[in-house]
Structures are given as structure tokens and as C-alpha cells.
Amino acid sequence: MRLLLLLGAALSLAALLAALVSLVWTPYDITAMAIAERLQPPSPAHWLGTDHFGRDIGAMLMAGARTSIAVALVAVGIGMGAGVPLGLLAAASRGSLIDEAVMRLNDLVFAFPSLVIAILITAVFGPSALNAILAIGIFNIPVFARVTRGAALSLWTLDFIRAAEVAGKGPARISFEHILPNVANLLIVQGTIQFSLGILAEAGLSYVGLGAQPPTASWGRMLAEAQTMVTLAPHVAIFPGLAIVLTVLGLNLLGDGLRDHLDPRLRRIR
Amino acid sequence: MLHPSLGDGKGRDMLRYLLGRLISLGLSLLVASLVIFTVIEIVPGDPAAYMLGLNASEDTVAALRERLGLNATPPIRYIDWITGMARGDFGLSYTYKVPVADLVAQRLAVSLPLAAYALALATLIAFPAGLLAAARRGRAADAAVMGATQIGIALPNFWFAMLLVLVFALHWQIFPAGGFPGWQSVGAGLRALTLPAIALALPQAAILARVLRSALIETLDHDYIRTARAKGLTRGQTILRHALRNAMIPVLTILGMQFSFLIAGAIIIENVFSLPGLGRLIFQAITQRDLIVVESVVMILVFAVILVTFLVDLAYASIDPRLRRRA
Numbered sequence: 137m138r139l140l141l142l143l144g145a146a147l148s149l150a151a152l153l154a155a156l157v158s159l160v161w162t163p164y165d166i167t168a169m170a171i172a173e174r175l176q177p178p179s180p181a182h183w184l185g186t187d188h189f190g191r192d193i194g195a196m197l198m199a200g201a202r203t204s205i206a207v208a209l210v211a212v213g214i215g216m217g218a219g220v221p222l223g224l225l226a227a228a229s230r231g232s233l234i235d236e237a238v239m240r241l242n243d244l245v246f247a248f249p250s251l252v253i254a255i256l257i258t259a260v261f262g263p264s265a266l267n268a269i270l271a272i273g274i275f276n277i278p279v280f281a282r283v284t285r286g287a288a289l290s291l292w293t294l295d296f297i298r299a300a301e302v303a304g305k306g307p308a309r310i311s312f313e314h315i316l317p318n319v320a321n322l323l324i325v326q327g328t329i330q331f332s333l334g335i336l337a338e339a340g341l342s343y344v345g346l347g348a349q350p351p352t353a354s355w356g357r358m359l360a361e362a363q364t365m366v367t368l369a370p371h372v373a374i375f376p377g378l379a380i381v382l383t384v385l386g387l388n389l390l391g392d393g394l395r396d397h398l399d400p401r402l403r404r405i406r
Numbered sequence: 407m408l409h410p411s412l413g414d415g416k417g418r419d420m421l422r423y424l425l426g427r428l429i430s431l432g433l434s435l436l437v438a439s440l441v442i443f444t445v446i447e448i449v450p451g452d453p454a455a456y457m458l459g460l461n462a463s464e465d466t467v468a469a470l471r472e473r474l475g476l477n478a479t480p481p482i483r484y485i486d487w488i489t490g491m492a493r494g495d496f497g498l499s500y501t502y503k504v505p506v507a508d509l510v511a512q513r514l515a516v517s518l519p520l521a522a523y524a525l526a527l528a529t530l531i532a533f534p535a536g537l538l539a540a541a542r543r544g545r546a547a548d549a550a551v552m553g554a555t556q557i558g559i560a561l562p563n564f565w566f567a568m569l570l571v572l573v574f575a576l577h578w579q580i581f582p583a584g585g586f587p588g589w590q591s592v593g594a595g596l597r598a599l600t601l602p603a604i605a606l607a608l609p610q611a612a613i614l615a616r617v618l619r620s621a622l623i624e625t626l627d628h629d630y631i632r633t634a635r636a637k638g639l640t641r642g643q644t645i646l647r648h649a650l651r652n653a654m655i656p657v658l659t660i661l662g663m664q665f666s667f668l669i670a671g672a673i674i675i676e677n678v679f680s681l682p683g684l685g686r687l688i689f690q691a692i693t694q695r696d697l698i699v700v701e702s703v704v705m706i707l708v709f710a711v712i713l714v715t716f717l718v719d720l721a722y723a724s725i726d727p728r729l730r731r732r733a
Contacts, residue, residue: 240433240434243430243434243715244434244437246663246666246711246715247666247711247715248438248441248711249667249670249707250670251670251674252669252670252704252707252708255673256442256446256700256704258692259445259446259691259695259697259700260445260456332560336562339565340562340563340670340674344674344677344689356562359562359568362568363568363678366571366572366576367576373565373568376565377565377568377569380560381561381562381565384559384562385557385560388556388559388560389556
């Protein structure tokens with residue numbers, strides 16, 4: 137199991153590294169077109185081949201990693217930033233009207249898959265990477281609210297929280313000083329899962345044209361462009377897909393590994 | 407035989423539960439429709455001007471405003487929209503010049519069978535896989551299933567769809583690469599939906615199999631399972647007769663949640679295979695700025711998700727009577 141955690145960490149780190157390095161260096165300029173070199177299979181000069189404009193696929197994947205990671209990261213940030221306080225609030229006022237309202241609001245957002253949110257935003261404002269961030273981020277809010285509330289509810293029954301209440305601390309202070317640190321592990325694990333889902337969702341949105349727009353490189357859009365050329369040059373479709381699968385797989389293994397590591401009780405089942 | 411008073415209590419619990427869920431269903435629909443209406447009809451300012459684009463003359467915009475009933479105040483328009491939908495009148499598509507209800511009905515004839523086909527495939531794959539992994543927990547079969555599910559979860563369905571087309575439509579030519587011949591020939595229709603359904607089903611099956619396995623393993627630790635084994639049932643018999651029903655609650659939860667992902671997935675997959683379903687309709691409507699179609703189709707999709715959540719809640723209560731009392 138330790139091996140899978142390490143594999144997950146290595147794959148996730150590789151994607152992150154590719155994204156960071158692409159900020160300062162890519163093997164080829166991703167905006168420069170070289171039509172003479174279009175659709176070349178993998179070779180020593182272009183390890184992963186070239187696309188229909190003769191651009192280096194390896195370089196495009198590095199820049200695409202940047203878009204995927206940035207979108208997923210900010211979307212997790214939005215989800216946590218709004219969802220965690222909502223979950224804490226619901227748990228602190230458990231059973232009250234506020235709790236009920238927060239939970240019903242969650243159910244409602246759940247009824248809007250991120251793709252539907254993206255469709256709504258796009259219909260009015262047009263497609264963009266920001267659209268993808270918002271759509272995935274909004275969908276993340278109830279996820280984090282639910283996880284936080286669930287974990288916080290059981291903490292509120294424990295003695296050390298009672299002690300804090302007796303000491304005169306209000307619900308807000310208890311939530312942030314005592315509850316939050318104790319649900320942090322859970323949030324890290326959930327954050328990893330939502331991060332990987334965010335990468336999948338970004339790819340899907342860009343694939344259908346609701347996400348990042350040219351010239352921003354994106355794994356999903358690379359696949360959309362590859363679709364008509366898949367018989368001529370399968371590599372243009374295979375490598376971006378592999379990049380998505382390996383990154384998502386890495387993050388999922390990392391999340392599972394972290395969960396087992398942070399909560400040994402679960403190791404038995406999974 | 408139940409004592410009569412016990413029977414009554416059970417019925418009352420179920421009725422109260424049902425009523426609570428129904429109110430919640432109605433409220434969700436109300437708020438969801440308000441959100442959709444606001445985003446589509448209020449945020450862009452004048453929907454008629456938006457739909458016609460920058461070059462439209464004032465007269466044309468005014469005519470469209472009149473035709474779409476946009477001169478009424480927003481609350482009146484909202485009520486018109488909602489009551490219209492309740493009667494099955496979804497308005498008139500601006501680009502197709504036909505009632506949106508007709509468009510939707512045509513497209514549902516592709517989207518609904520696709521979703522059902524995918525759900526059936528996902529269940530057919532997930533149940534044997536989850537049962538096998540739980541029964542052979544810790545052994546090679548378990549590891550193989552779990553490894554396969556990890557990859558299944560990480561697979562973007564549209565990429566998987568492209569690979570399926572590459573292998574089964576272009577290389578071996580067993581299935582068509584895209585398009586839909588209609589239901590005149592059921593066989594041809596099903597053949598056209600097979601690759602899309604597999605692409606949709608596999609990632610869902612991976613999640614479902616994992617949840618089923620975890621739930622079964624958790625259930626297998628209970629005392630009544632030990633009793634069943636002590637009575638002489640084999641491990642397989644115990645799982646099928648006793649553990650499976652109790653493991654169904656988390657499985658149903660996931661199945662219900664997956665429906666919303668299935669809808670989102672179907673929208674994308676329909677575009678990969680050029681299937682004339684709701685997903686294609688909504689994308690065409692977005693590019694043509696046909697807000698009336700976007701508004702109604704989004705409402706239908708959200709309605710479907712809310713309805714499925716409601717049905718899953720009802721299914722819980724019939725599986726686990728404890729839930730009725732808690733509600």
C-alpha cells in the first residue's frame with residue numbers, strides 16, 4: 137500500500153513539475169507553427185510527435201498541465217473557501233433552521249452538474265477558462281460543506297469541545313480553533329479527490345469548447361482537435377489522454393494513500 | 407403477522423417521510439427554476455437583443471421581444487414559463503421555429519435509451535466485479551478488480567470513446583463510428599448506441615464496483631453474517647442472501663449521484679459520436695444563441711437529477727425502515 141502512495145505522489149509530482157517548468161521553459165515554442173513538420177510520429181527530435189500545426193506535443197502537454205492544474209486548484213480553493221465555513225456553520229447550529237437551509241442549498245447545487253453550470257454561464261457570457269473554474273468551483277462547494285459538517289457533527293459531541301464551551305468560547309471560536317484543525321486531515325484527502333475530479337472536468341469542458349480557449353494550451357482541447365486526425369496520426373489523441381489518465385490516477389492513489397495513512401481504521405476495508 | 411398498531415405506525419412513518427420528501431422536491435424545483443430563469447433571462451439584459459446579435463435592427467429586436475413575450479415584467483414571464491412547462495409548452499425555438507417540446511421529445515428518443523443502456527451496462531459490470539472482489543478480499547482477484555477500477559475512474563469518458571472508435575469502428579468495423587440511424591430498425595439503433603454506452607458505463611462501473619465492495623466488506627463483519635455462516639451457508643450464499651441487501655444503501659446513494667454525472671457524460675459523449683440527443687441540442691442552441699432552448703433543456707436536465715434523487719430517497723426508505731423514522 138505504501139508503494140501505491142509513493143506511485144501516486146510521483147505521478148502527481150511529475151504533472152506539477154511539468155506545469156511549473158513550462159512557466160519558464162518548454163522544449164519547443166507552443167505558439168510557433170511548423171506546417172512542414174505536421175503530424176509526425178514520435179522521434180528523437182519530438183519525443184511525443186507533433187500535432188496538425190507541427191507543434192511539439194510534449195511541449196503542449198507541459199503547458200496544458202499548467203491550465204489543468206490551475207483550473208482544478210482554484211476550483212478546489214473556491215469549494216473549500218465557501219464549503220468549509222458553511223459546513224462548520226451548519227454543524228455549530230446543528231438541527232436548527234440554519235443547518236437545514238445550508239443542507240437544502242447543498243442538495244440544490246448538487247442538482248446542477250458542473251457541466252450544466254458551465255452551459256448556463258457559457259450561454260450568457262461565452263466560453264473561457266474562468267467559466268470552467270467557476271463551474272467546477274461552485275459544484276465543489278456542497279461537497280466540502282457536506283464532508284466538513286459530517287465530521288464536525290461527531291466532534292461537537294466530544295468532551296474537549298464541551299470543555300471549550302464551559303470555558304466560555306463561542307461557537308465561531310470553537311469551530312475555527314478546535315473543530316477545523318481536527319477535520320483538516322479529512323479536508324486534505326477530499327481536496328485531493330476533488331482536485332483529480334477537477335482535472336477530469338476541466339478536460340471535459342475544454343473538449344466540448346466550454347473551457348480554455350486558444351491560444352491557451354489545454355489537454356481537453358488537444359483531444360478535441362485530435363479527433364478528426366485520430367486515424368492519420370493516433371499519437372495526437374493518445375498522449376493527451378494518457379496525460380489526463382496518469383495525472384488523475386496519481387492524484388487518486390495519493391488521496392487513497394493519504395486517507396489510509398491519516399486514518400488507519402480505514403486500511404482494513406480499502 | 408404484525409400487530410395492527412405496529413402496522414399503522416409503519417404506514418404513518420412512511421407517509422410522513424413521503425410528504426417531507428415531496429415538499430423538499432417541490433422547493434428544489436422552485437429554486438432551481440428561479441436560478442435558471444434569472445441566469446438566462448435577467449442577466450444578459452435584453453434576451454431578444456442577445457439572441458439576434460449586434461447587427462440586428464431595432465425593429466427586429468422589438469418584433470422578437472413581442473413574439474417571445476419579453477415585454478411583460480420578469481415575475482409574469484417567470485410564471486408564464488413555469489405554468490407553460492407544467493402544461494408541456496416549453497416555448498418556441500428561435501432558430502428551429504418549432505415548439506421546444508417537439509425538439510426535446512425527438513432528442514429524448516436518443517438520450518434516454520443511451521442513459522438507460524449505459525446504466526444497465528454499468529450495473530452489469532459493477533455487480534459481478536464488486537461481489538467477486540469482496541468475496542475474494544485480499545487475494546489476486548480482488549487486487550485485479552481494484553486495479554482495474556482505479557484506471558476506470560481516471561479515464562475521461564470522451565477519450566475512452568475515441569479509443570473505442572479507433573479499435574471497434576475504424577480498425578475492426580464492428581460498430582458505427584458515429585451518427586444515429588433512428589429507431590426504424592431497433593437493431594441498428596442499438597448498434598449505434600453501443601460504443602457510446604460502453605464509454606459512459608465503464609467509468610461509472612468502476613466507481614460502483616468499489617462502493618459495492620467496501621459496503622459488502624463492512625456488512626460481512628456483522629454478527630448476523632457470522633450466524634448465517636454458522637448455520638452452514640457458504641461465503642457466497644451469505645453474501646447473496648444476507649449481505650447484499652444491507653450493502654445496497656451506499657450503492658443506491660452512489661447510483662443516484664452518478665445519474666447527474668451520467669447526464670453530464672451523455673452531453674459530452676453525444677458530441678463525440680454526433681448523436682442527435684439533448685446534449686447536441688444544447689450545444690447547437692448555445693452556438694446559435696437560442697436561449698429559449700438552452701433554458702428549457704437545462705431545466706429538464708436539472709428536473710431529471712432532482713427527480714432521481716427523490717426516487718433514491720424513496721428507495722432507501724423501502725430498503726431500510728429506520729430511515730423513515732429519522733426523517
